[in-house]
Amino acid sequence: MKIARLVFALSLLCASLAAAAAQELPARCQPPAVTPSREPIIFSHRQEMELGDIVAERVQRDFRVVEDDELTAYLRRVGARLVERLPPTELRYQFFLMDLPDVNAFALPGGRIYVTRKMVAFVRSEDELAGVIAHELGHIVARQQAADMTRLLREVLGVNEVADRRDIFEKYNRLIENVARKPGAARGDSHDERQQGEADLIGLYAMSAAGYDPQAAAAVFERATGAKGKSGGWLSNLFGSTSPNTRRLREILKGIQALPVECRTPARATSAAEEFQKWQAAVVSHSGTVRREALHDVVSKKLLEPPLRGEINHLRFSPDGQYLLAQDDSGISVLRREPLAPLFRVDAPEARPAQFTPDSKGVVFHNAALRVESWDIAGQKARAASELYVREGCMQTELAPDGRTLACLNTDNGLAIYDVASGAQIYLKKDFFKPDFQDLVRLIVVEIFRSLDVDIADLGDFDWVGMSFSPDARHFAAGQRSVGFYTGVTESSAFVFDVEAKTATPAKGMLKKLLSGKFTFVAPDRLIGVNPENPRESAAVSFPAGEVLEKFELGGQPDAVARGNYLLLRPVQNFPVGLLDLASKKVVMANKQRAFDVYGDTFVSERTDGAIGLYNVETRVMSSKVALPRGRLGRLRAAAVSPDFKWLAVSERSRGAVWDLAKGERVAHVRGFRGAHFDEAGELHADFPSFGGTDRMIAKMNPATRETAEGPAVETGGGYAEQRGPYVVTTRPTKKGGGLREKVTIEVREAVSGKTLWTKDFPKESPRVWVAEDAGLMVLLWPIKSDAAKAEIKADAKLAEKLPTMKEKEGDYLLRTLDIATGERRGALLVETGKGSFRISSVAAAGDLLVISDTENRVLVYSVSDGAQRAQLFGRRPAVSKAAGLVAVENERGQLNVHDLASGERRDQFVFPDAVSHAQFSPDGRRLLVLTSDQTVYVLDLAAKTARSDK
Numbered sequence: 001m002k003i004a005r006l007v008f009a010l011s012l013l014c015a016s017l018a019a020a021a022a023q024e025l026p027a028r029c030q031p032p033a034v035t036p037s038r039e040p041i042i043f044s045h046r047q048e049m050e051l052g053d054i055v056a057e058r059v060q061r062d063f064r065v066v067e068d069d070e071l072t073a074y075l076r077r078v079g080a081r082l083v084e085r086l087p088p089t090e091l092r093y094q095f096f097l098m099d100l101p102d103v104n105a106f107a108l109p110g111g112r113i114y115v116t117r118k119m120v121a122f123v124r125s126e127d128e129l130a131g132v133i134a135h136e137l138g139h140i141v142a143r144q145q146a147a148d149m150t151r152l153l154r155e156v157l158g159v160n161e162v163a164d165r166r167d168i169f170e171k172y173n174r175l176i177e178n179v180a181r182k183p184g185a186a187r188g189d190s191h192d193e194r195q196q197g198e199a200d201l202i203g204l205y206a207m208s209a210a211g212y213d214p215q216a217a218a219a220v221f222e223r224a225t226g227a228k229g230k231s232g233g234w235l236s237n238l239f240g241s242t243s244p245n246t247r248r249l250r251e252i253l254k255g256i257q258a259l260p261v262e263c264r265t266p267a268r269a270t271s272a273a274e275e276f277q278k279w280q281a282a283v284v285s286h287s288g289t290v291r292r293e294a295l296h297d298v299v300s301k302k303l304l305e306p307p308l309r310g311e312i313n314h315l316r317f318s319p320d321g322q323y324l325l326a327q328d329d330s331g332i333s334v335l336r337r338e339p340l341a342p343l344f345r346v347d348a349p350e351a352r353p354a355q356f357t358p359d360s361k362g363v364v365f366h367n368a369a370l371r372v373e374s375w376d377i378a379g380q381k382a383r384a385a386s387e388l389y390v391r392e393g394c395m396q397t398e399l400a401p402d403g404r405t406l407a408c409l410n411t412d413n414g415l416a417i418y419d420v421a422s423g424a425q426i427y428l429k430k431d432f433f434k435p436d437f438q439d440l441v442r443l444i445v446v447e448i449f450r451s452l453d454v455d456i457a458d459l460g461d462f463d464w465v466g467m468s469f470s471p472d473a474r475h476f477a478a479g480q481r482s483v484g485f486y487t488g489v490t491e492s493s494a495f496v497f498d499v500e501a502k503t504a505t506p507a508k509g510m511l512k513k514l515l516s517g518k519f520t521f522v523a524p525d526r527l528i529g530v531n532p533e534n535p536r537e538s539a540a541v542s543f544p545a546g547e548v549l550e551k552f553e554l555g556g557q558p559d560a561v562a563r564g565n566y567l568l569l570r571p572v573q574n575f576p577v578g579l580l581d582l583a584s585k586k587v588v589m590a591n592k593q594r595a596f597d598v599y600g601d602t603f604v605s606e607r608t609d610g611a612i613g614l615y616n617v618e619t620r621v622m623s624s625k626v627a628l629p630r631g632r633l634g635r636l637r638a639a640a641v642s643p644d645f646k647w648l649a650v651s652e653r654s655r656g657a658v659w660d661l662a663k664g665e666r667v668a669h670v671r672g673f674r675g676a677h678f679d680e681a682g683e684l685h686a687d688f689p690s691f692g693g694t695d696r697m698i699a700k701m702n703p704a705t706r707e708t709a710e711g712p713a714v715e716t717g718g719g720y721a722e723q724r725g726p727y728v729v730t731t732r733p734t735k736k737g738g739g740l741r742e743k744v745t746i747e748v749r750e751a752v753s754g755k756t757l758w759t760k761d762f763p764k765e766s767p768r769v770w771v772a773e774d775a776g777l778m779v780l781l782w783p784i785k786s787d788a789a790k791a792e793i794k795a796d797a798k799l800a801e802k803l804p805t806m807k808e809k810e811g812d813y814l815l816r817t818l819d820i821a822t823g824e825r826r827g828a829l830l831v832e833t834g835k836g837s838f839r840i841s842s843v844a845a846a847g848d849l850l851v852i853s854d855t856e857n858r859v860l861v862y863s864v865s866d867g868a869q870r871a872q873l874f875g876r877r878p879a880v881s882k883a884a885g886l887v888a889v890e891n892e893r894g895q896l897n898v899h900d901l902a903s904g905e906r907r908d909q910f911v912f913p914d915a916v917s918h919a920q921f922s923p924d925g926r927r928l929l930v931l932t933s934d935q936t937v938y939v940l941d942l943a944a945k946t947a948r949s950d951k
Contacts, residue, residue: 074279109143118369124220193247200217304666321337611627640684641678839855894915
């Protein structure tokens with residue numbers, strides 16, 4: 001870094017740091033007093049804080065702030081100790097812990113600093129934590145974000161001043177909508193390196209002045225980036241071989257060396273290591289998902305009973321057979337087997353399949369963010385939690401049954417093994433995974449589905465290599481097989497790792513073949529696998545010797561049972577799982593639910609009512625059953641509320657229910673449905689997919705009498721159909737055998753009667769379709785550059801007049817509204833996106849207003865009649881009331897903001913203890929029903945506050 005750049009950073013600390021630290025540090029520790037030029041900033045300190053609040057409102061939807069004052073107090077104390085040595089400012093420093101699966105910390109304009117829980121787990125001392133915070137304070141002290149925002153506003157919008165909060169909010173949104181028009185406005189790596197260097201240097205002086213060891217800043221940066229002490233030099237710089245991280249580490253070390261010797265040593269003792277470790281453990285183990293409730297004018301609050309239980313995706317007996325675990329998308333229930341009864345439940349959303357420890361005394365599990373938890377069964381409490389950090393990230397992971405070791409196939413195609421407690425890498429097999437054409441196709445499919453916001457769980461498991469720990473956690477085995485793109489030559493590689501000895505040996509012979517295919521441990525010393533070269537020559541082998549014990553034909557994915565001479569196969573014909581008798585080599589039964597396990601002569605499976613049942617393997621007779629503890633709602637496939645707020649219908653992927661909201665009682669428990677609507681009489685009409693011998697249909701239910709009846713069939717005609725409130729919308733190829741990109745026909749039918757209301761052919765590109773049933777509108781969307789949009793604009797004089805006023809048109813949209821009952825055109829809207837600065841993700845409507853959700857966590861309100869944008873809000877999943885002119889959006893988890901549709905001004909705010917799963921206004925807009933993920937239904941009186949303010 002050039003001396004001139006360093007001078008600016010040093011000068012920022014000069015006057016006040018010297019005064020604050022003079023009594024504790026030698027005069028030689030103070031930076032020189034120089035005043036260089038600086039980048040222009042149009043924000044006052046007050047305006048910068050307003051900007052920070054606005055940016056926080058936009059980005060905090062992506063993570064959860066840990067709302068625990070006791071945990072945050074330690075972080076604030078370290079921050080305050082550093083701030084005492086910084087220049088005086090009007091900025092208000094705020095420190096937050098956040099739940100984000102990254103080793104990270106960042107600062108927002110105006111003084112906000114966020115530190116992830118994973119970063120807290122990663123640092124090894126309070127000094128290292130102080131180094132992280134001091135660096136982020138450096139960004140704020142240098143006012144880098146305010147300077148960057150000043151430059152962006154000037155270069156992208158031509159803005160050179162800001163006024164009040166509303167003005168800053170409006171200009172920040174304009175920037176979001178136009179930033180892609182000026183791709184050169186974003187500075188390059190050199191700008192970022194300069195800013196990081198300034199923040200590093202400021203942080204080093206702040207650390208020294210506060211009595212922390214500045215060497216800790218270099219240590220934590222080195223571990224996080226993998227620079228490993230390689231600080232580079234003039235020769236590597238000349239030939240471009242020094243990475244930005246290496247250069248930055250070199251500058252940090254130079255900055256430390258530039259400090260006088262007495263400044264490199266902590267001036268006073270930091271907090272005891274024991275206190276830091278205690279706090280660190282508390283942060284890592286913290287699993288609170290509940291927010292502090294802030295509600296008013298609550299008309300009713302009902303806990304749904306019995307609750308809707310999500311589909312069980314994993315069942316397992318303990319090794320000693322005394323316990324069971326049942327896992328769904330939101331958590332893990334631990335049960336006693338005799339008598340069959342729940343013991344406790346662990347909230348574990350999106351956790352990988354949990355395991356019992358080899359001694360049957362605990363349960364361990366992990367998730368994609370590499371959080372590992374271990375729970376004690378006897379004490380019914382967590383006994384350990386760890387947050388692992390893998391710099392490259394993991395494509396596939398496996399946790400040992402004792403929870404002490406974790407294997408990771410990283411994004412560099414290496415296979416690494418980590419000690420969970422310390423986070424240390426204990427083995428690495430570089431370039432273990434050699435992806436072939438099939439792997440690349442699968443990766444493309446996954447990315448396509450993710451881009452369409454489709455639940456990846458619907459695609460099944462994606463294991464790139466075979467890997468597993470032995471049941472006693474002593475060994476780890478892995479293998480992979482790839483076919484050359486052009487040569488067709490098959491390559492296999494496999495190895496066995498001894499966890500205790502920390503040694504790896506290559507697998508050979510039949511063991512190598514089985515490990516490179518699909519395999520499972522059936523005992524610590526025995527393994528069964530599918531021979532990928534010839535499934536008829538599959539085998540059981542001794543482990544780790546690899547001696548062939550028996551050969552037999554095997555297909556599918558084999559999985560071991562908890563105990564017994566059986567093997568699970570996934571799938572078996574049309575069933576997700578079958579049970580293979582290893583003595584007879586015959587499949588003796590198949591199960592309709594994927595979750596399944598066997599212990600001796602007993603198997604466990606989920607019943608259709610959501611209960612867990614124990615059955616005899618031979619007779620299939622149930623010996624006992626039990627309902628599981630309450631869990632949180634997962635992703636909803638459908639939700640509907642009757643107009644009088646008396647009935648609620650909700651469905652997850654495989655199971656749905658209807659409740660009487662006056663009593664909070666469930667009146668029906670049914671299989672999953674994909675759409676739902678209550679008519680004026682309170683009868684439910686829901687879209688049930690085909691099941692067994694039953695075709696897909698709209699079924700009818702009277703929740704008051706509990707009478708049900710079959711309704712009209714849902715036919716797709718080679719395309720797809722969706723129920724949208726009282727309508728079924730079908731998009732199908734116009735000609736038989738055609739595709740769905742162009743030349744499609746859209747048909748709208750009444751859901752209740754099946755009567756066709758209208759059909760319309762679209763000979764060019766197929767539109768995206770939304771239905772705003774409350775507004776009686778269908779909304780069609782095309783890219784403005786598509787031939788379909790061009791034809792629509794050409795036929796509409798008003799659109800043709802508007803089109804020339806738009807700029808690049810790249811990424812812009814045409815939205816056409818139709819009367820949902822007749823198909824008649826109602827209006828059209830052209831939406832500019834600033835050359836694709838944002839994309840439209842969903843559309844709702846309220847009379848003349850279209851309410852658009854975009855990919856920047858915003859809700860945009862447009863008038864169809866004049867094309868003007870009326871409002872901009874931060875949030876998602878808007879609930880709209882045409883009658884009241886209101887829109888409700890959830891931004892931060894559990895925080896529901898109610899805004900005026902016409903102006904965007906916030907009218908009210910409600911904070912719920914849990915996330916919002918569904919929100920809906922009453923027909924008159926005076927009440928708001930909110931269903932939270934903990935299965936509580938609130939009815940709020942929106943008119944009460946207005947009535948009070950009028951008095």
